[in-house]
Amino acid sequence: MHPQPLAYMDPEFLDSEDGRPLRILAEYLEPLRRFKAQGIQDTVVFFGSARIHSRESAQSELAELERRLGLTAGVNDLDVARHRKAVEWSRYYEEARTLARVFTEWTQTLQTPLHRFVVTSGGGPGIMEAANRGAHDAGGKTIGLNIRLPFEQGANPYITDGLHFEFHYFFMRKFWFAYMAKALVIFPGGFGTLDEMFEILTLVQTEKLERRIQIILYGTDYWDPILNLDPMAEWGAISPGDNELVRRANTPEDAFQLLREHLTEHHVVPSTPEDLKAPALAKTRSS
Numbered sequence: 001m002h003p004q005p006l007a008y009m010d011p012e013f014l015d016s017e018d019g020r021p022l023r024i025l026a027e028y029l030e031p032l033r034r035f036k037a038q039g040i041q042d043t044v045v046f047f048g049s050a051r052i053h054s055r056e057s058a059q060s061e062l063a064e065l066e067r068r069l070g071l072t073a074g075v076n077d078l079d080v081a082r083h084r085k086a087v088e089w090s091r092y093y094e095e096a097r098t099l100a101r102v103f104t105e106w107t108q109t110l111q112t113p114l115h116r117f118v119v120t121s122g123g124g125p126g127i128m129e130a131a132n133r134g135a136h137d138a139g140g141k142t143i144g145l146n147i148r149l150p151f152e153q154g155a156n157p158y159i160t161d162g163l164h165f166e167f168h169y170f171f172m173r174k175f176w177f178a179y180m181a182k183a184l185v186i187f188p189g190g191f192g193t194l195d196e197m198f199e200i201l202t203l204v205q206t207e208k209l210e211r212r213i214q215i216i217l218y219g220t221d222y223w224d225p226i227l228n229l230d231p232m233a234e235w236g237a238i239s240p241g242d243n244e245l246v247r248r249a250n251t252p253e254d255a256f257q258l259l260r261e262h263l264t265e266h267h268v269v270p271s272t273p274e275d276l277k278a279p280a281l282a283k284t285r286s287s
Contacts, residue, residue, distance in 0.1 A: 027172040031165050035180070038162060041114040042267070043143060043180045044103065044259065046096060047196050048127025048187030048218075054097075055090040062087055092187050092219060093130045099185065099218075099252040100134025100142075103259060108140060110268065115141050117182060117263060122146065122173075123164060127187045129156035136160075145173050178203060182267050183214040183259055185249075188222040205242055214262040216255055217248045 013019050053061075062083040069077070100119045107117045119135035121128035123144025135142035136158040144159035148166050155164050167173040178200050186197050203209040217223045229246065232238045249255035 024169060024172060027167055027169055028175070031176055034162060034165075038141065038160075039114045040118055040141070040143070040163075040180070041112075041116050042118070042182050043120040044117045044183045044185065044263075045120045045177055045181045046100065046127060046131035046185050046187065047122070047189060047193050048092065048096065048130075049189040049193060050122075050124050050126035050128060051190075052089050052093045052126045052130075052188065053086060054093050054130070055087065058083070058086040058090040089188070092127065092222075095218070095252050096127050096130035096185075096187050097134035097137070099255050100131045101137045102134075102252060102256050104135040104138035104140035104142070106256070106260060108138070116268075117259075118143055118163075120145065120177070120181070123155045123159060125156055127189065129158060132156055132158035145176055147173050174199060178209055181209075181213055182263060183216065185216045185218055185255060185259075186223075187218045194227075201245060204245055205238075212262075212266040214258065215246050216258055217246055218250070218255055220248055220250055223248070 007013055008022075014022060062080070065080060065083050069080070103117070104119055107115075110116050118141050119131050120143040121131040123132070123146035128144070132142045132144055133156070141160045141163060142158065143163045143165075144155050145165050145167065146155050147170060148168055155166075165173075165176070167176075174196065177196065181200070184197065184200060186193060197215070200209070200213070201215060204213050204215070217227065229238070229243050233240045233243055247258055249258055
């Protein structure tokens with residue numbers, strides 16, 4: 001007779017419905033252990049579409065398509081038009097990468113034994129890759145909070161070793177987006193980007209997180225036609241001051257200035273030995 005495995009080493013039990021609370025708890029405790037081990041105190045999160053490619057990639061795909069079709073300039077072809085739009089859209093990839101690089105260079109000047117305001121993304125392609133890549137370019141740590149899906153691409157290669165996380169539960173992934181964040185930068189994106197932004201905006205509005213989390217919408221050409229909050233205030237659905245929870249930026253320089261001013265005013269404080277024992281995870285109200 002084979003010995004019965006210990007419950008916490010029994011894959012059948014851990015994968016069962018009864019084991020779900022343990023799986024959920026593991027997606028809290030295991031990242032917490034790694035964040036402490038790497039001295040991560042807090043983060044700045046970049047959200048945005050996975051469908052935005054680098055300029056080099058977008059231009060290469062367009063050139064290859066035109067070569068294959070033997071097209072000349074000015075030919076009206078929907079597929080070519082889509083690829084040309086991808087080249088135009090690639091500016092957001094390049095600007096996210098620049099912002100993450102410049103911002104990370106600034107964080108490395110802070111006098112602290114901990115890693116402050118670490119650039120964090122969803123770990124995938126597009127804007128997520130651009131953010132991780134920019135922080136990597138600057139030689140800083142960078143975090144990827146990936147979600148395991150059957151149809152999704154894997155993690156991008158610019159995430160720091162030991163700071164790539166794979167989540168099964170969306171709500172635990174969102175928890176880690178919110179828990180250590182001191183600012184969010186929202187680049188153009190789709191339903192997922194809006195979902196992530198509005199969930200955290202609601203937590204800030206209702207003071208379930210610290211109200212001093214800055215939220216920046218990047219790219220007014222994209223966001224202004226999509227997201228106008230003024231009618232919500234006019235109808236009384238939100239308070240007039242709630243509009244001020246969202247700032248807007250159009251260049252890496254503008255976004256960096258907003259981030260630096262906000263973080264310096266509200267969050268740049270000397271670290272203490274106590275911080276090293278428990279990075280500032282418990283300072284939010286979400287516990």
